[in-house]
Amino acid sequence: MKSFWLLFIFLISVETGFAQLQLEKQLTFAxxxxxxxxxxxxxxxxxxxxxxxxxxxxxxxxxxxxxxSYRQGGKFSExxxxxxxxxxxxxxxKELFKxxxxxxxxxxxxxxxxxxxxxxxxxxKDARFAADSSSLQxxxxxxxxxxxxWEKAVETLGKIDSAATLKNICEEVQKxxxxxxxxxxxSVVLPGAGQIYTxxxxxxxxxxxxNVLLGYLTVxxxxxxxxxxxxxxxxxxxxxxxxxNLSNAEKFAVEKNELIKNETLDYLQxxxxxxxx
Amino acid sequence: xxxxxxxxxxxxxxxxxxxxxxxxxxxxxxxAFADHLFCEKDYLRASEEYEGLQSVNKSDSLxxxxxxxxxxxxxxxxxKDYFSxxxxxxxxxxxxxxxxxxxxxxxxxxEGESDSSSNQFMNKELKTSFRRLELAAxxxxxxxxxxxxxxxxxxxxxxxxxxxxxxxxxSHPNSKSPFAAALFSTLLPGAGKIYTKNxxxxxxxxxxTGLFTFLWYDNFRAxxxxxxxxFAGLTGxxxxxxxxxSYISARNYNLEKEEELNxxxxxxxxxxxxxxxxxxxxxxx
Numbered sequence: 168m169k170s171f172w173l174l175f176i177f178l179i180s181v182e183t184g185f186a187q188l189q190l191e192k193q194l195t196f197a198x199x200x201x202x203x204x205x206x207x208x209x210x211x212x213x214x215x216x217x218x219x220x221x222x223x224x225x226x227x228x229x230x231x232x233x234x235x236s237y238r239q240g241g242k243f244s245e246x247x248x249x250x251x252x253x254x255x256x257x258x259x260x261k262e263l264f265k266x267x268x269x270x271x272x273x274x275x276x277x278x279x280x281x282x283x284x285x286x287x288x289x290x291x292k293d294a295r296f297a298a299d300s301s302s303l304q305x306x307x308x309x310x311x312x313x314x315x316x317w318e319k320a321v322e323t324l325g326k327i328d329s330a331a332t333l334k335n336i337c338e339e340v341q342k343x344x345x346x347x348x349x350x351x352x353x354s355v356v357l358p359g360a361g362q363i364y365t366x367x368x369x370x371x372x373x374x375x376x377x378n379v380l381l382g383y384l385t386v387x388x389x390x391x392x393x394x395x396x397x398x399x400x401x402x403x404x405x406x407x408x409x410x411x412n413l414s415n416a417e418k419f420a421v422e423k424n425e426l427i428k429n430e431t432l433d434y435l436q437x438x439x440x441x442x443x444x
Numbered sequence: 445x446x447x448x449x450x451x452x453x454x455x456x457x458x459x460x461x462x463x464x465x466x467x468x469x470x471x472x473x474x475x476a477f478a479d480h481l482f483c484e485k486d487y488l489r490a491s492e493e494y495e496g497l498q499s500v501n502k503s504d505s506l507x508x509x510x511x512x513x514x515x516x517x518x519x520x521x522x523x524k525d526y527f528s529x530x531x532x533x534x535x536x537x538x539x540x541x542x543x544x545x546x547x548x549x550x551x552x553x554x555e556g557e558s559d560s561s562s563n564q565f566m567n568k569e570l571k572t573s574f575r576r577l578e579l580a581a582x583x584x585x586x587x588x589x590x591x592x593x594x595x596x597x598x599x600x601x602x603x604x605x606x607x608x609x610x611x612x613x614x615s616h617p618n619s620k621s622p623f624a625a626a627l628f629s630t631l632l633p634g635a636g637k638i639y640t641k642n643x644x645x646x647x648x649x650x651x652x653t654g655l656f657t658f659l660w661y662d663n664f665r666a667x668x669x670x671x672x673x674x675f676a677g678l679t680g681x682x683x684x685x686x687x688x689x690s691y692i693s694a695r696n697y698n699l700e701k702e703e704e705l706n707x708x709x710x711x712x713x714x715x716x717x718x719x720x721x722x723x724x725x726x727x728x729x
Binding site: 189193210211214215216218219393395396399403 | 467468473476477480481486489492655658659662663666671
């Protein structure tokens with residue numbers, strides 16, 4: 168009888184061990200697919216593991232792997248969904264912090280500024296993450312950077328010594344950017360000047376030419392006592408071109424700023440060596 | 445010594461059970477995993493799993509589920525192919541019904557699809573669904589012969605009423621004639637646009653054409669022929685622009701109304717799941 172029980176226990180333990188081994192193998196397989204950048208297959212195999220992992224012992228690792236694969240594939244909503252699952256399955260504070268930061272990074276990429284701000288505030292208030300305040304500050308800086316608020320990005324990143332390079336890049340961008348109100352103001356005083364300020368010389372000169380010509384025709388019509396003609400040319404043509412000049416000045420400044428921002432983000436994505444979303 | 449040898453042999457046994465590919469990739473486990481993916485609405489992966497199983501062991505049920513996956517992914521052409529292959533199988537009735545649905549969603553004329561052989565059903569519920577979907581297709585095609593009595597016989601009273609109203613809208617669409625719109629604008633600039641309910645553009649056309657006509661006349665009267673000719677050109681440009689614009693406006697109006705009606709009808713049918721019992725589209729607990 169005793170040997171029967173011994174045999175039974177032995178068989179159970181061997182079988183459990185092998186089942187465990189299969190799950191471990193499957194995880195290695197899914198991770199290898201991820202390394203090979205086969206994200207679709209990595210997700211399939213990780214989901215297979217998750218389905219057969221009845222005790223949920225791999226839950227954190229599997230959900231993190233699925234989320235990371237989705238992120239690499241640009242599927243941010245799905246990535247956040249699985250990072251949230253990983254967050255629930257986190258085994259310790261370190262894993263919890265890591266997952267929360269991953270969610271924040273995706274939300275930064277999704278330009279969900281206010282959500283990230285709120286999430287960082289919540290983490291800042293959590294005593295478990297008290298030692299990681301500089302990391303939170305760092306991601307807040309990135310959030311400002313993606314939100315096109317370079318001034319606040321400089322201010323936030325300036326508080327962290329390790330983020331000096333990033334801070335300098337932000338300062339450079341701040342200097343390069345055009346003032347939209349200044350461009351518009353210039354065009355109010357002298358049509359076309361705002362466009363010239365933003366580097367659109369041809370458009371600026373053309374705008375000045377049209378305004379001078381139509382202004383002249385309007386004034387001439389009024390001086391020849393053709394008030395109706397003057398009104399028609401003035402309102403239908405001159406005013407239209409003058410307003411167009413103002414919106415052009417604004418549009419060009421905004422476009423240039425957008426270009427500077429995108430070039431900077433592109434540069435950071437390709438060349439920045441530090442942590443990035 | 446004997447016992448140790450026996451135990452060692454036994455310990456090798458599970459390793460055969462769980463050898464390399466078998467443990468998580470047995471057909472049963474793959475099927476369970478595919479069903480799980482289907483229920484999780486991960487149809488692309490589910491279809492891949494079903495197709496993988498299909499290549500090992502072909503079955504009607506697997507083809508049916510692959511068809512369902514494509515249907516759910518809005519890949520109607522592929523779904524139609526799968527359901528078409530199953531018309532005479534054990535899942536023939538369900539497949540014929542879903543084949544009709546995919547044809548409907550592909551905006552194909554379903555007259556040819558619903559021939560007498562595919563209209564034979566043992567299951568009364570599926571037969572009703574089939575007939576209902578056929579009638580819906582007839583309504584969408586704007587067929588005048590959609591018999592109101594037939595609608596009353598096959599639908600609940602409230603649905604029959606709604607469908608009658610759709611049938612009326614499809615067979616007598618509220619359209620505007622592009623030629624009438626152009627003619628109206630020829631007589632009075634902008635009138636054609638007002639006829640197509642494009643009020644803002646119509647009034648602007650009238651004012652602008654009127655203004656340039658006045659400037660043309662005024663400059664001739666004041667002895668400025670060059671300016672007068674410029675304004676005459678502008679008047680002509682805006683006048684013919686208004687005529688052509690009214691023609692286009694009527695065409696856009698008709699397209700917009702047609703799309704609106706189609707969307708409304710599609711949304712109604714979607715809320716009714718195209719009169720198809722939900723159980724046949726894969727049941728998930």
